Amino acid sequence: xxxxGVDLDPLDVADPQDARWLECLVWPEQHQRLGRxxxxxxxxxxxxxxxxxxxxxxxxxxxxxxxxxxATPVVLHSAxxxxxxxxxxxxxxxTMRELGCPWISNEAxxxxxxxxxxxxPGPRPDRLLFTLALNERPLARTGPHGQHLEWLxxxxx
Numbered sequence: 001x002x003x004x005g006v007d008l009d010p011l012d013v014a015d016p017q018d019a020r021w022l023e024c025l026v027w028p029e030q031h032q033r034l035g036r037x038x039x040x041x042x043x044x045x046x047x048x049x050x051x052x053x054x055x056x057x058x059x060x061x062x063x064x065x066x067x068x069x070x071a072t073p074v075v076l077h078s079a080x081x082x083x084x085x086x087x088x089x090x091x092x093x094x095t096m097r098e099l100g101c102p103w104i105s106n107e108a109x110x111x112x113x114x115x116x117x118x119x120x121p122g123p124r125p126d127r128l129l130f131t132l133a134l135n136e137r138p139l140a141r142t143g144p145h146g147q148h149l150e151w152l153x154x155x156x157x
Contacts, residue, residue, distance in 0.1 A: 002068050003049035006059045010051040013041040033145055056080070057091050064099055075099075078106035079130070079144060093136070106132045106142055120152055 011018040019041055026034045050066075052059055060075065067073040075096060081089045093112065096103040105112060108130050115133045129141040132149070141150045 001047070002071060003047075004052065004063050004066065005049055006052045006054055006056055006063055008053070008055065010053055012051075013044045014048070030145075033147070036146065056084070057088055057095065060092070060095055061099065064101060072101065073099075074102045074104065076104040076106075078146075079108070081105070081107050082111050096135075103135050104132070105136075106130050108144065112136065 011022060013019050013022070022037060022041070023034065026037060052063060064073045064075065081092065084092065089111065093114065105115065107115070108128065109116060112131075112133070114136045115131050115138055118133075118136065119131065119138050128144060129150075130144050131138050132140040132142050138152055140152055142148065
């Protein structure tokens, strides 16, 4: 299995200071979330992914192209695009459409308008939920920190 990630300033979970910093970012009393983080760090230490320091829009094409021959690259991000200006979000979405590989996004309302426009009709949720989408097709509502998942009803788009 091959995994890679890009970040402006990637952290190394094998570094005790970086691992502790990540643990400190989990809110007090969120024991399940802290447990999930520690499990993820154990996996990343045992099977380290390739980490690339850089800008998402400047590196995503090369990172997808670096996938091993015969592999199906899948791009996954969660709570990332909200940190980019609108134009950079649109540039990323356009790049993903051009690359044509499976693209799984998990972002807050308003971050990916093409996803928001494809949500099924009905009342908006009464709490902040992200939308999990595959190639801009909404599939589920999720908690912003992975605490739950609610599949959307199947519908024509």
